[in-house]
Amino acid sequence: MSGGAAGIPKPLPSSGPKSLREMPHPLATSSSEEMGPALTPSPDLLLPRSVADKDLSLPNGTPVDTSSPASSSSLLNRLQLDDDLDGEAKDLFVTVDDPKKHVCTMETYITYRVTTKTTRAEFDLPEYSVRRRYQDFDWLRNKLEESQPTHLIPPLPEKFVVKGVVDRFSEEFVETRRKALDKFLKRITDHPVLSFNEHFNVFLTAKDLNAYKKQGMALLSKMGESVKYVTGGYKLRSRPLEFAAIGEYLDTFSLKLGTIDRIAQRIIKEQLEYLVELREYGPIYSTWGGLEVELSEPLEGVSACIGNCCTALEELSEDMTDDFLPVLREYMLYSESMKNVLKKRDQVQAEYEAKLEAVALKKEDRPKVPTDVEKCQDRVECFNADLKADMERWQNNKRQDFRQLLMGMADKNIQYYEKVCDVVALAGVKVVNCSPRWWLFFKKCLCHFTVKNLKILIL
């Protein structure tokens, strides 16, 4: 046991009989108060014995690069690739919330609060709370792309509002953006490599991000530095099958998403036009009711009913606009950036192949391949490995995201119809109004259905 404190040493988590689950939860207040730096669980204790071995490989078969600055202490974290692990096993939590408007002389902008809770050694404190604006997120993304070019970086919500008339400061817009930024950070948090990125750390923790930005410190990972290439001008002979497949997949995928986006927009448009007509339709019944005596109440009831249907429809359209469309757009952006990474990979491979060929052409009997070429080979292999791992993770996440998205869409529609059902049943009640015979008729008509709340209405 290292880092012991005076007094009765608390049972520090060890990798022995106790599992990570028994670690005090990062969000538990007691731990953050009581645990000072001295009591931070020692890195060594988190390691299973075997980590010391060099040829450890991650569960999905990717060889582990243990030489990265992210120390082997975080290796265990890396083992937690699966998003399905429940929250307790994660040790980094990030949230984006509390948008606030700032009015300055030069400009007006929105900042968001970024809250971090963690037990990782890379962080000095267990908790952070900073304010960031969109620019900062954009900067972070660029830095990540630079420093981790072999990985798929999650997309940001669109920078500019293309549609022209959208209000940058409207509640809906800000909320949509907040959700997307939150998603962005969470995706990074869940990534075993990206979450340990220096820039990410600074983004989460620095009080004055601008100062850091100006320093231009680029702590590149070894991989990053080595893959600091330019548009090589090397031509790739052929993409390996699996990457070609990924490329094709992404092409078709983004095409289909684009179509779905257009369809969804069209539906929303049609719904709004339907709403316009309904808004005129309802009040006519009211006018009619004014002419009648016995039918006055029933007609008023119909009018009110239609009004309620309008409200329900409005909510449905809003939900689709605010929750459905942005996710589609996100994934389309994601696909685009992924295709770029694929291209970079192609570049790296092309360079390697070119150099290899150059060596072969020299026809000198060299006993071994020059280190230069060897490095290229390394690069290619690492790139391929990282990319494959990320693709698999991406596929998994995509599947869950879309599952959730589409189920959500179905849910919203179901809720809409249920609302309308209730509202119409209520109007029907108004029409039959106290007349037992009409009641009977109405009930008989409805006997084919089970209206959820009709029983309540029937009293």
Next chain:
Amino acid sequence: MEERGNKRGGSETPLGRGARPAGRSGGDFSEESRAGSHHHPDTPPCPERAGPRGAPRPVPCGRARCACRSGLSACAQRGAEPLIAMESAEAEASESRPEEDGAVPAGDLPLPEQPAATMEDCLAKKMEITVSEAEKRTGRNAMNMQETYTAYLIETRAVESQNEGQCSPVDSLWRRYSEFELLRNYLLVTYPHIVVPPLPEKRADFVWHKLSADNMDPDFVERRRIGLENFLLRVASHPVLCQDKIFYSFLTQEGGWKEMVNETGFQLKADSRLKALNATFRVKNPDKRFTELKHYSDELQSVISHLLRVRARVADRLYGVYKVHGNYGRVFSEWSAIEKEMGDGLQSAGHHMDVYAASIDDILEEEEHYADQLKEYLFYAEALRAVCRKHELMQYDLEMAAQDLTSKKQQCEELATGTVRTFSLKGMTSKLFGQETPEQREAKIKVLEEQIQEGEEQLKSKNLEGRDFVKSAWADIERFKEQKNHDLKEALISYAVMQISMCKKGIQVWTNAKECFSKM
């Protein structure tokens, strides 16, 4: 409009309906106590005859094909109360108005009642009437040019008593729409105090884009067929109209009917439009109730037209919403082709989106029935107006006759006493050219006195006519009001049920889709 309380004599009489066309709906009391059914107020229509999609269709009960055959006798067919019973109730309702000299206020004289059919006597009870088929025909019109038209098959059969269960033979004949029009025009002229049931529209109106405005379109023809049947049933269950011979012949006599109608000379009896318009503007003391009724029918017409127009647009838009969802089906299918685990879920969800998009066709077709029910009352408003116009015409006629009588009496008096009270050409000429001889004056007075005598008798009979008309018209209007309230309530309930049915379908489809998504 003021709803009058029901003060009919003796037996408990139903509140909720007027003369319901027997077939319009009814027959659910075949299950319930038939004995009691006559006395129940507010008899709603038959929910048993739910259409294929669960919403009750206004399927006429008298159809030969209708399963609910026992319906007619037990049917919610409540004829209007016989006019005889109304005598006592009517007296108080009439107001006293300032009268022209000689015009006697209504309600003071006993009214000769025209015998009307009781509930049991209505033709609809004795005879099953259906318009069962429609057929395209070509023929030559009056100008010997070829034309295409649709002919409708009217089938009639005498109703058998429940016990015998024998089938009497079905009579049938073909009629085209113009003959229906002729019949209705005849009824309008012959029974001006009755709110004559309207015909379905001649041309498709208030259509939304998918519905054809073509008269030959099969859907339009079908809806018209139902409308024509409805018309016949309404006439057949009207206590007064059902007794008309021309109507009976229309149903039963194939050849020579047109000649028969024209022989009645009803066209001559028809009031000219100009005359009616003139009367509307110039009448001084119409019955206030009719003025209010006219105002009501104008507003009703306006509001229902507006409603139908917007409803058509609503239908259009809803169609669009549903159909666009169909595109999801195709794109999900295409997408599923590149996915592994997600593929199946996407594919089957896409299928449900196709189902969703296709469901709107049936939904909107069903809604057309609701629109048709509203349209009927839109046209009924016109019939109401016609009755009001007739009253104004008669009242104006009366006022003119009274005025004429007054002026003749005055003339007579002037001649008799020699005083000239009012300026007249006669007076001037006699001043200028000398007085008439006493003999001449005597002769004139005699003529005038005869005319006055005639005039007074005429005025009396016109008064009687006028009051008769008001009485019987108002009775039918009350019957109509009850019918309208009942029918519209039924229409609104059916509409509500249709909407709920649509929602249920929507919930079903999206629940299925959700399940598919969950398996992704």
